[in-house]
Amino acid sequence: MSLLSIRDLTVSFRGPRGWTPVIDRVSFDVEAGSVVGLVGESGSGKTVTALSALGLTRTQGARVNGQVLFDGEDLTAMSEKELSTRRGRSIGMIFQQAIRTLDPAFTVGEQIAEAVRRHEGLSRSAAWARAVEMLDRVHIPRAAERAKEYPHTFSGGMCQRAMIAMALACSPRLVFADEPTTALDVTVQSRILALLREIQRETGVAIVFISHDLGVIAELAQRVVVMYAGQVVERATVEDLFLRPRHPYTAGLLGSIPAVGRGRRLVSIPGVVPPPGGMPVGCRFHPRCAHEQAGLCDATAPELELGDAARCLRTGELDLRGITLDPVGGVR
Numbered sequence: 001m002s003l004l005s006i007r008d009l010t011v012s013f014r015g016p017r018g019w020t021p022v023i024d025r026v027s028f029d030v031e032a033g034s035v036v037g038l039v040g041e042s043g044s045g046k047t048v049t050a051l052s053a054l055g056l057t058r059t060q061g062a063r064v065n066g067q068v069l070f071d072g073e074d075l076t077a078m079s080e081k082e083l084s085t086r087r088g089r090s091i092g093m094i095f096q097q098a099i100r101t102l103d104p105a106f107t108v109g110e111q112i113a114e115a116v117r118r119h120e121g122l123s124r125s126a127a128w129a130r131a132v133e134m135l136d137r138v139h140i141p142r143a144a145e146r147a148k149e150y151p152h153t154f155s156g157g158m159c160q161r162a163m164i165a166m167a168l169a170c171s172p173r174l175v176f177a178d179e180p181t182t183a184l185d186v187t188v189q190s191r192i193l194a195l196l197r198e199i200q201r202e203t204g205v206a207i208v209f210i211s212h213d214l215g216v217i218a219e220l221a222q223r224v225v226v227m228y229a230g231q232v233v234e235r236a237t238v239e240d241l242f243l244r245p246r247h248p249y250t251a252g253l254l255g256s257i258p259a260v261g262r263g264r265r266l267v268s269i270p271g272v273v274p275p276p277g278g279m280p281v282g283c284r285f286h287p288r289c290a291h292e293q294a295g296l297c298d299a300t301a302p303e304l305e306l307g308d309a310a311r312c313l314r315t316g317e318l319d320l321r322g323i324t325l326d327p328v329g330g331v332r
């Protein structure tokens, strides 16, 4: 049994013209101790998937269907109270803008200590000691002193480290990390990725790592789930996905990975992700696809099997171009 099994997760929001599905029958698994990358362009539904898996879109008025099995228990069937004991304790969360997630009114140490006290019932002093230990663990210099400071005195990278410390303070088994490095500059970004990789190896925590950048995903994940227009379009191991993409959208994402010194012009996929409520008939990607076949792709909606698969009617006959992964997991 997988640590996390998402099955047919469908989320709709109420708009001016009634309920509109924003994500459609999303299914994937996360094995204990593994890192799964969730990738797709802006608006493809990555954040809604993560928030809904944690029960955080219900409070925004979303209609959620399908199952989210964590350790065999369906999170979608749980009360808010049951869910909130899972969140923070068994399942951690790291978001893009740490500075907005941290409370400006409390010191960084207090916030981590409070989370530990709430979930583990530790004494004030034991919780504080854990907070300092966690800040030290994410390589915040002079952790004991920095713990007493407020978030605004932390740089962007330090805030992100503090968020990681908070997410991991109760030793969760799974962490959702939603674009945790996107707002940071490139050097800080690679240090945070290195930190996440180190902590993942040390603690064995499973991570769902969300990014629009496959290059970043390759540095951390073993498996990849590709999303487009609210649907999963491909699932594969990192190696297979890079060498032999099976969906034209994945091939397009690979072609647009920015790589310093690769000597190749950046090619991005023409067009944009269609909005929810404005989905094309047939394959949702066909209007942007270089391999679209008239009469087929604009008429029939492809399905996706469980396991490693691609949501493409022509996948068997296409020879899509992949790229080579270098031994440390970066891209060439």
Ligand SMILES: Nc1ncnc2c1ncn2[C@@H]1O[C@H](COP(=O)(O)OP(=O)(O)OP(=O)(O)O)[C@@H](O)[C@H]1O
Binding pocket: 013, 022, 040, 041, 042, 043, 044, 045, 046, 047, 048, 049, 060, 212, 275, 276
């Ligand atoms: N609360 C909401 N109400 C209505 N629509 C929403 C809501 N949240 C998200 N959406 C819509 O759902 C779609 C998917 O959004 P989502 O934020 O999951 O994309 P994403 O893949 O995380 O993109 P990004 O890379 O920009 O973070 C978008 O069209 C978005 O406008």
Ligand SMILES: [Mg+2]
Binding pocket: 046, 047, 048, 178
């Ligand atoms: Mg997002």
